[in-house]
Amino acid sequence: MSAEAQIRNYILENYLFTDDQSALDSGDSFLDKGILDSTGILEVIYFLEDEFSIKVEDTEMVPENLDSVNNIVAFIGRKSQ
Amino acid sequence: MTAAALPLIDRFTTIAESYPDKLAIADASGQYSYRQLQESIAQVAGYLTDSGLNKGDRVAMVVTNSANYAAVFYGIWAAGGVTVALNTQAKARDILNWTDHSNAKWLFIDQGHGELSEILRRLDQSVELVSVGEPKPDQSTEGHTLWTTITQARSTMPKMALSPTDLASIIYTSGTTGSPKGVTLSHANLSANIDSIQKYLQLSSEDSILNVLPFYYSYGNSVLHTHLAVGGSLVLENNLVYPHRVVDRIANEAVSGFSGVPSTFALLLGRVNLSDYDLSKLRYLTQAGGAMAPALTDKLLAALPKTEIFIMYGQTEASARLTYLPPAQICEKRGSIGIAIPDTKIEVRDKQGKVTPPGATGEICAYGENIMQGYWRDTEKSAQVLKDGWLYTGDLAHTDEDGYLYIDGRSSDMIKSGANRISPKEIEEVIQELDCVMEVAVVGIPDEMLGEIIKAFIVPKSDQQTDKKVIQRHCKQNLAIYKIPKSIEFISELPKTASGKIQKFQLQSKEKS
Numbered sequence: 001m002s003a004e005a006q007i008r009n010y011i012l013e014n015y016l017f018t019d020d021q022s023a024l025d026s027g028d029s030f031l032d033k034g035i036l037d038s039t040g041i042l043e044v045i046y047f048l049e050d051e052f053s054i055k056v057e058d059t060e061m062v063p064e065n066l067d068s069v070n071n072i073v074a075f076i077g078r079k080s081q
Numbered sequence: 082m083t084a085a086a087l088p089l090i091d092r093f094t095t096i097a098e099s100y101p102d103k104l105a106i107a108d109a110s111g112q113y114s115y116r117q118l119q120e121s122i123a124q125v126a127g128y129l130t131d132s133g134l135n136k137g138d139r140v141a142m143v144v145t146n147s148a149n150y151a152a153v154f155y156g157i158w159a160a161g162g163v164t165v166a167l168n169t170q171a172k173a174r175d176i177l178n179w180t181d182h183s184n185a186k187w188l189f190i191d192q193g194h195g196e197l198s199e200i201l202r203r204l205d206q207s208v209e210l211v212s213v214g215e216p217k218p219d220q221s222t223e224g225h226t227l228w229t230t231i232t233q234a235r236s237t238m239p240k241m242a243l244s245p246t247d248l249a250s251i252i253y254t255s256g257t258t259g260s261p262k263g264v265t266l267s268h269a270n271l272s273a274n275i276d277s278i279q280k281y282l283q284l285s286s287e288d289s290i291l292n293v294l295p296f297y298y299s300y301g302n303s304v305l306h307t308h309l310a311v312g313g314s315l316v317l318e319n320n321l322v323y324p325h326r327v328v329d330r331i332a333n334e335a336v337s338g339f340s341g342v343p344s345t346f347a348l349l350l351g352r353v354n355l356s357d358y359d360l361s362k363l364r365y366l367t368q369a370g371g372a373m374a375p376a377l378t379d380k381l382l383a384a385l386p387k388t389e390i391f392i393m394y395g396q397t398e399a400s401a402r403l404t405y406l407p408p409a410q411i412c413e414k415r416g417s418i419g420i421a422i423p424d425t426k427i428e429v430r431d432k433q434g435k436v437t438p439p440g441a442t443g444e445i446c447a448y449g450e451n452i453m454q455g456y457w458r459d460t461e462k463s464a465q466v467l468k469d470g471w472l473y474t475g476d477l478a479h480t481d482e483d484g485y486l487y488i489d490g491r492s493s494d495m496i497k498s499g500a501n502r503i504s505p506k507e508i509e510e511v512i513q514e515l516d517c518v519m520e521v522a523v524v525g526i527p528d529e530m531l532g533e534i535i536k537a538f539i540v541p542k543s544d545q546q547t548d549k550k551v552i553q554r555h556c557k558q559n560l561a562i563y564k565i566p567k568s569i570e571f572i573s574e575l576p577k578t579a580s581g582k583i584q585k586f587q588l589q590s591k592e593k594s
Contacts, residue, residue, distance in 0.1 A: 042352075
């Protein structure tokens with residue numbers, strides 16, 4: 001499964017409570033769409049650290065890295081280089 | 082009229098004339114001086130007056146923290162109205178319910194609010210809807226008054242004489258469909274509390290604060306008013322999702338104050354190394370909104386040795402604040418919520434209404450100019466908590482020999498999660514709407530970060546299939562995000578007394594064990 005699919009499925013299952021892929025656009029802002037709050041974003045970070053074996057530094061906790069599926073995919077790509 | 086009793090809108094006018102060019106509010110859209118804010122307030126007030134607002138009319142608002150929020154809030158007061166500031170995370174059903182319950186004649190709502198189209202569809206036609214902020218190019222503007230209609234209009238402040246006893250605000254503390262609880266506060270209530278807070282925090286026009294607390298809750302409400310009443314400045318940061326950005330702004334804006342709930346500080350200490358930042362201008366921190374673990378206070382003290390930390394306690398029913406722990410006592414009185422704020426009396430009373438001796442647990446009771454008028458149109462509930470002018474808080478505590486208060490628990494079953502106070506009944510009502518659910522009980526269970534998280538125990542109907550996702554999806558559709566149960570357990574029956582009352586304490590103790 002691609003990283004994008006893994007992240008999408010995690011968000012759909014845990015925050016939108018559905019497996020309907022059309023419920024989430026990969027460009028949707030988690031904050032603007034009310035999908036995640038501050039504890040939700042921490043849970044996403046724990047998920048990313050576990051699933052992709054990366055360490056998210058405090059300074060990397062910015063919307064450019066974490067506020068949408070697309071941003072996370074790009075962030076993981078950069079971290080894995 | 083004494084200065085203390087002067088309505089906050091009148092104080093604001095005086096302050097705006099004294100400090101016209103000083104920064105009042107900085108938000109994501111820009112920086113606004115007292116003069117600019119006063120002009121916006123006058124425009125909102127002018128619009129409301131021209132639209133027929135009579136003194137005492139309620140005006141509901143669903144507006145995120147911003148300069149616009151202050152303009153609408155104070156504009157309502159300037160026109161003689163009563164503010165009904167609603168939770169911006171609430172769903173349409175709650176917003177409509179509160180608007181209807183308060184009999185509001187206007188509803189100001191953020192142009193980009195996710196529930197706007199649903200609200201427009203279902204709003205009583207007698208309520209005028211005003212969208213706040215610039216409309217997006219593709220957004221329909223049908224059926225509501227545009228913000229630009231207000232901001233392009235005249236800006237002469239109406240001459241509305243307010244009395245201290247006039248009703249100023251209604252703050253809803255729960256959205257339970259059947260019986261919303263609206264705390265009614267007079268101008269004197271709010272003025273008195275703001276005065277007390279200013280005294281012990283020693284706030285002046287030199288102060289500025291980075292604010293993350295929602296203004297629609299009484300804690301954030303008091304932060305807004307205390308600063309605007311002295312000529313201070315508010316720098317707004319609307320979420321804590323990215324904690325190091327918050328600390329970055331505290332440092333870069335060189336603010337003197339920061340206020341949070343326990344989870345705010347847990348998040349900041351957990352994700353940010355505060356010693357990496359220059360926080361030398363940060364004079365004080367305040368903490369309220371639930372008991373903070375003494376160990377967390379110790380960590381804050383160690384991380385910020387030169388910053389005064391005010392531990393506080395209060396209730397919406399008391400305008401906001403009831404007690405504070407003087408920073409000098411924070412080590413000696415570890416775990417205490419302190420003493421009564423200036424001009425307020427606090428007693429711990431037993432079930433017979435007698436003051437308890439030191440060490441004995443009783444109910445915190447409070448008396449002062451800051452105590453609410455009652456619950457909106459609910460004399461029965463009002464009489465349960467207001468007796469001979471005293472507020473019975475429902476919170477349990479004891480005092481030490483020096484009169485310092487220590488919280489022992491709560492007698493109500495409200496859940497405190499992060500900055501939110503949540504009625505379990507409201508969540509139970511929503512879950513109960515599902516056909517697959519026979520019975521449900523919702524409780525708060527301990528959580529290191531949030532204080533409590535929400536857990537739902539559900540007894541499914543024997544012939545129905547269901548799973549956790551169905552429940553949570555239904556909650557997401559009908560409840561604010563912070564009210565969705567994090568944990569759901571299906572059980573065969575709920576523990577009950579012989580008379581059939583659900584024993585929630587058993588469910589909670591099951592979790593603790």
